Amino acid sequence: MPWTALAHPPDTLPILVLALAIEAAAGYPDALYRAVGHPVTWIGRLIDALDRRLNRGSATRRKMAGIASLLILTVVVGGVALALSALAGLAGPFIGPILIGVACASLPAQRSLDEHVARVAAGLRRDGVSGGRTEVAMIVGRDPESLDEAGICRAAIESLSENFSDGIVAPAVWIGIGGLVGGALYKAINTADSMIGHRTPRHEAFGWASARVDDLVNLPASRLSAGLIIAAAACHRGASASGAWRAVRRDAGHHRSPNAGWPEAAMAGALGLRLAGPRVYGTVRVEDAWMGDGRVEAGAADVERALALYRTACGLLLALAVLAAAALLSGR
Incomplete structure (x- = not known):
């Protein structure tokens, strides 16, 4: 397999397969995080420094200043990723892609998302509403004290659905397109959106560019995520692929986000x-359209059903990457 620092399909697709497999099996080891941190924390420090200095x-x-900050961020992150790819390339056409695959495994978050959402269901079963509130506060921005059991469960399922798209499928898409450089650039943009892309007095103007670019780069992944959830529903007794498809067609476009509605509607319809x-974030009430037309009441069992669909969808994503890699490499 020929290798350059600016790898592109089909060379990037085996890297994607390796990255998804490693991350699903091992996640990001706690010992490694304690020793050196995580790419998102490194990116976050740069964003915070730009925010404090330029906003x-x-x-x-x-x-x-927000536009300039996003440009600085992407140049720095892209440059580091390009340099790492070039250094890995020195290891040869076999070892180099493996090293990059290991590095890319830090970008999706299949395992950690699964663990965090599973803790919500476990907390509810162990300690009731108070336990669920404690765990859901780790993954959502809304006020946990305002949530009853159904609200906790819906929040967890919404977070699982949305983060499946922008925390797993989107990094996979951009790794598949551009290897480590593509995946790292996506992660930089998405982290900037999560930190400064908010409609608050401080960040509405400064984070405008990050929010708009994040919407753009997440478009393909959100649609693919919905498709994977629909396909996963077809594999599970008690889930409805047709219900997921109807909810996506009817409701996804009415969500306040151009992307989040797709996986959320698919999950709602499937379940x-x-x-x-x-819903309420802090003290701010956000009016948004409903995704799906089923039950409002949800419980820990529904969170566990959503996790089962999520795990199948992650497996389908890996299978899709394997098939794409095999098809493109066989045609070289």
Whole structure:
């Protein structure tokens, strides 16, 4: 397999397969995190430094500073990823891609997302609503004290659905397109959106560019995520692939996010639930459309059903990567 620092399909697809397999099996080891941190934490420090240094002045100045910050971020992160890819290439056409696959395994978050959402169901079963609130606070931004059991479960399932798209499928898409460079650039943009892409007095102007670019780079993954959830529903007794398809067609476009509605609607329709809708973040009430037309009441069993669909969808994503790699490599 010929190898360059700027790898592209089909060379990047075996790397993607390796990265997804490693991350699903091992996640990101705690010992490694304690020793050196994580790429997201490194990226986050740079974003925080740019925010503190450049986010000041009028709204127009803040918007321009936000654009400049995003450019700086992508140049730095892309440059580091390109340098690492080039160094790995020195190890040869066999070892080099393996090293890059190991590095790319830090970008998706299949295992950690599974663990965090599973803790919500476990907390509810162990300690009731108080336990569920403690665990769901780790994965959502809304006020956990405002949530009853059904609200906790819907929040966990919504987080699972949305993060399946932007935390797993989207990194996979961009690794498949551009290897470590593509995956790292996506992660930088997505982390910037999560940190500064909010409609708050401080960040509405400064985070405007990050939020808009994040919407753009997540478009293909959100649609693919919905398709994978629909396919996963077809593999599970008690889940409805047709219900998921109907919910996506009817509801996804009405979500306040151009991307989150796709996996959320698919999950809602598959499980016979209603997700999203009006909710509270901090002290701010957000009015949003409902995804799905099923039950509003949800319990720990529904979180576990959602996790089962999620795991199957992750398996289907890996299978899709394997098939794409095999098809493209056989045609060389």
